[in-house]
Amino acid sequence: MSLLAHLPALQVAVPLIAAPIVAMVGRRRFAYGVLTLVSLAIFASAILLTRQVLDTGPISYAMGSWPAPIGIEYRIDLLTCLALLLVSGIAAICAPYAPASIDAEIEPKRIPAFVAMYLLAISGLSGMVATGDAFNIYVFIEITSLSTYALVAMGRDRRALSAAFQYLVIGTIGATFILIGIGLIYMMTGTLNIADLAARLPAVEGNRVVVAAFAFLVIGLAIKIALFPLHVWLPNAYAFAPSLVSAFQAATATKVGIYVLLRFVVSVFGASYAFDAMPLGWTLIPFAVVAMFAGSLVAIFQVDLKRLFAYSSVAQIGYIMLGLALGTQAGLSAALIHLINHGLIKAALFLALGLIAVRLGGTRLDHIQGLGRTMPVTAAAMVIGGLSLIGVPLTSGFISKWYLVTATIEAGMWPLAVLVMASSLLAVIYVWRLVEMMYFRDPVEGAAEACTGRSNPWLAWPAWTAAALCIYFGIDTRATAGLAELAARALTGGA
Template identity: 90%
Template sequence: MSLVTHLPALQVATPLVAALFVAIVGRRSFAYAVLVLVSLASFASAVTLTIEVLNQGPISYEMGGWAPPWGIEYRIDLLTCLALLLVSGIAAICAPYAPASISAEIPEKRIPSFVAMYLLALAGLSGMVATGDAFNIYVFIEITSLSTYALVAMGPDRRALSAAFQYLIIGTIGATFILIGIGLIYMMTGTLNIADLAQRLPAVEGSRVVVAGFAFLVIGLAIKIALFPLHVWLPNAYAFAPSLVSAFQAATATKVGIYVLLRFIVSVFGASYAFDAMPLGWTLIPFAVLAMFAGSLVAIFQVDVKRLLAYSSVAQIGYIMLGLALGNQHGVSAALIHLINHGVMKAALFLALGLIAVRLGGTRLEHLQGLGRTMPVTAAAIVIGGLSLIGVPLTSGFISKWYLVSATLDAGMWPLAVLVMASSLLAVIYVWRLVETMYFRAPVEGAAEACAGPSNPWLAWPAWFAAALCIYLGIDTRATAGLAELATRALIGGA
């Protein structure tokens, strides 16, 4: 039996076991080496799994040799591959950035614990995506959440502790809703296997217990993905976390939550139940539109750039949820495309901000003054990420907005297309604030000296690479739109 056969389990087990070894050994150099190797290995594994699924179809991996539904199954299909590529790809981009960033912001004695928590978060996100068992999804949500709470609390600002506590309280409420939802559908079906649930639920879908389970799951996952107005944990968690955590979390955590929501809606309950029997689409659309406008409006008035980008994420989550709420193949494809593209553009922006924080000591607007002269390449990376948020042609954001507007028009909802374009104009305002600060204001005193000399390449090039990827994915859409359309066709067709 080849190693490729066990890749679904290794995708989760490798970072999980690595976290244990890092915590036991407790040496900084060992922790850094393991983090980089595991992140790159996870991405290589995800690419290999994607190739296997494209060539041979979905992969079912039986844990311990127990056949589903009695045993726990890891199931890898195209939708799974898309999410795994995002999680592991962002981890691989962040891997070279991690040692220098961590050393600058985390006390040396805490570094092994920090890296162990980071690897646990990676394992949890990968497990949420790979597992085919509903209860295992909850378990991996808790692994991810608990490790992320600890990571946020290790931020250099004292306010990181209150941000982590707020995140813990709200995250626990969301997880409780999810667990209750899973328990209710288990009570009615007697199974936790996702494929088996899909076969058994139609017989009992008229039950009020199933309706309640569906509602609990949707609300719990809405909290986890920070859908407006359940987003209150997100701005502080992004703003006060260490730079590496902000980049990784902003690019992956809410996206995996959206993946889980989509998996439950389509693979478990079925699109017809969610959007016809239950008014999910008409329930989500108003909140998605509110998120698009409220997030952008609040972002305009922020003076801390991390918080600005955090509120921008609230708006971008609105775009993703709008595509999902349309409930058709074009809408889901648009949601998946923006899910990937937004992950890449937020990684570029937060990685660039991390470099600024290390060299200039903060991420407020005044720290960006004159950045176009003192750190021109980093300023350019921020501009590219900002243009992607707006949706300017030749950036990945344009592809996302194009597909989303097309999906709304195909659904006969042209007012939503107008709202998408109108809310994008709000992004122009807060992105212009960054441009105006970086290119039309003089640097603050001491900034030129702090930026003198070459940047640490291990801090600089991941941000530049992610920014370049925003341009590449806006030109060659095979890796995003192509895979997203294939995944959607298989998902909706199967449903």
């Protein structure tokens, strides 16, 4: 059997095996080399898997040659490919950024351990996406969570430790809910394979145990994706983590959580059960709408840019969940499109903030005064990210908002379309604050000297690449909207 046939397993196994090797070798340069090679390899693997799925349909990979549902199955379909492309693509964008960023923020003796934890986080997110086994989803959630708690705690701010502890406590509660939900559906069906669960659950879906399992899973995953008001762990985790962790986590972690929620809601329980037998749509819509407004309102008053964009993420998660809550193919397409686009937007913004933190010593608003003159290209990258958050035409954010507004109108819920547009105007306020500080204020004392000379290109290029992709995918939507619509159609049983 060729190596290409093992790509589903290698997508998870390569970073998982690389992590302990990096930790044992304990060499900084070796760790950076492995991280770069692994990130590029899994991105290439994700592209190959996507092409294969588009050509031949979903891939079923039996671990150890044990057939499902007895053995563990990795199942790669279009939705899986979309999430794998996001995780591995962001990892590849962040890879050249990692050495300079880590050297500036992490003690040299802790760097191998940091890189090992980062590789575990990549492996865990990839595993959550690729596996076709419900219990394995929980296992990979724990791998991702434990490694991320450690990564957040390694931030140079003393508050990083308390942020990691808060994240750990709330994340453990969410994981416990998820485990209980999986245990209950296993008790009722006797299987953990996702495809097998989908076939067996209809026979027992009227049972109260199944209702309880559904509730536990939705609430547990709502904590993991930071859906308002279960988002309290997110602002501090983003604000006090090292820059590389903030960028990678903001772009991928909550998005993969939404992927898992979609998997359980649509693939396991079924859209008819979730949105007809259970009032999931009408339950989620109020929380999504409040998130859209509350996240942006709180962001307006933040003085630390990491916290500002963290609260912005709460609002953007509201948009994604609103699309999901519509329970229609168009709504699901809109949710998936914004899931990808928002990942790129947040990567561009947090990578730019990391460059600012290294050169200017922080990410408060006063650090970016006059940035348009001292670091013009970095300032431009932040403006592009901000315009995408608003949804300005020719940016990827506009495509997301257009699909979401169209989906709400098609569902006959035009007041929601008005609320989407009204909440987007709140983003104008905090984005304008950035523009004002960068282009209409004089640099603070010492900022011009700190920015003298060329910046490290390995710190700068990833942010510019992500910002350029925000423009590109606002013009050519084949790779985002095209794949998302195909995935939504396949997920809802379309052709």
